[in-house]
Amino acid sequence: MCSTKRSSHSKVFTSHVVAHQELCRDHLRLTLVVSASLNAVPGQFVHIGPHVAEAAAEGQRQSAATGGTAAPVPFLRRAFSIAGLHRSPDRSRIELIYRVRGAGTGWMSRLREGDLVDGIGPLGHGFDAPPENAVAWLVAGGVGLPPLLWFAQQLSGNRRRAVFFLGARSSDFIALDIAPSGDTITARELPAVPVVLATDDGSIGLQGTVVDALEAHARSHEPNSGDVVVYTCGPEVMMRSVAEFCDSRGLRCQACMERAMACGIGTCQSCVVPVADASDTDGWRYALCCTEGPVFDAKEVLWDR
Numbered sequence: 001m002c003s004t005k006r007s008s009h010s011k012v013f014t015s016h017v018v019a020h021q022e023l024c025r026d027h028l029r030l031t032l033v034v035s036a037s038l039n040a041v042p043g044q045f046v047h048i049g050p051h052v053a054e055a056a057a058e059g060q061r062q063s064a065a066t067g068g069t070a071a072p073v074p075f076l077r078r079a080f081s082i083a084g085l086h087r088s089p090d091r092s093r094i095e096l097i098y099r100v101r102g103a104g105t106g107w108m109s110r111l112r113e114g115d116l117v118d119g120i121g122p123l124g125h126g127f128d129a130p131p132e133n134a135v136a137w138l139v140a141g142g143v144g145l146p147p148l149l150w151f152a153q154q155l156s157g158n159r160r161r162a163v164f165f166l167g168a169r170s171s172d173f174i175a176l177d178i179a180p181s182g183d184t185i186t187a188r189e190l191p192a193v194p195v196v197l198a199t200d201d202g203s204i205g206l207q208g209t210v211v212d213a214l215e216a217h218a219r220s221h222e223p224n225s226g227d228v229v230v231y232t233c234g235p236e237v238m239m240r241s242v243a244e245f246c247d248s249r250g251l252r253c254q255a256c257m258e259r260a261m262a263c264g265i266g267t268c269q270s271c272v273v274p275v276a277d278a279s280d281t282d283g284w285r286y287a288l289c290c291t292e293g294p295v296f297d298a299k300e301v302l303w304d305r
Contacts, residue, residue, distance in 0.1 A: 043126030047264035083146035141234025167210025
């Protein structure tokens with residue numbers, strides 16, 4: 001079993017909110033500033049939760065506003081992939097993109113500028129960079145956008161080639177600032193990266209899944225195993241389809257997995273991912289998503305389990 005120690009680069013921190021913006025339907029971007037220089041790579045995550053003083057203050061505000069009824073404040077921290085990181089010698093600006101789904105993200109949606117947020121990070125194993133001459137195909141579905149967005153920006157800034165694929169239910173769930181231009185689509189966040197969109201209802205881009213868009217792009221570009229590395233994050237059924245597509249074409253693929261993480265540092269042993277392991281007597285084992293992942297070689301993930 002893996003070590004339960006945090007990375008030597010991770011820190012326990014208290015941050016404050018400097019911006020909180022709605023991006024599209026149900027999706028928001030939370031920007032935090034930490035008084036420390038955090039060293040992270042795309043695919044890693046931070047584990048955040050309420051600051052004790054802020055949680056008490058929020059409860060008092062809600063009780064006063066609702067006559068004694070307050071929305072739940074999460075007891076455990078939540079794991080969020082880093083969507084952007086800007087560092088200086090003595091501070092870091094962290095961007096998180098999320099969708100409101102439950103108590104944890106409900107608490108996040110109520111954060112205001114100046115509020116305090118506690119956390120640990122960066123944590124986990126991130127994406128491995130593609131070979132210098134290869135093109136990265138980044139395949140995101142829904143809230144799988146954040147780590148791949150930052151990765152695409154980093155690749156573009158280093159003059160590396162990339163194509164960004166994004167799938168969503170409809171155009172109002174696209175958390176990018178899209179500008180259609182003729183037969184191409186660009187995003188303000190990715191000015192030098194081609195963007196391929198797919199929506200279930202066809203309201204923008206290809207009507208179908210992001211895997212349909214990936215397959216259509218592959219038919220017109222005929223990649224071989226030395227030219228392309230695929231990176232994916234999103235719903236597990238989508239990532240499994242991407243992994244199967246890559247396996248059928250001999251393409252390397254890295255998958256950023258999602259699990260509920262009570263601790264984020266390997267102590268609770270709850271965020272398991274079944275992976276192939278020839279050294280194990282059964283030929284497989286459970287890996288911890290928080291420390292061995294969240295990024296895995298897609299060929300090693302046992303999707304059937």
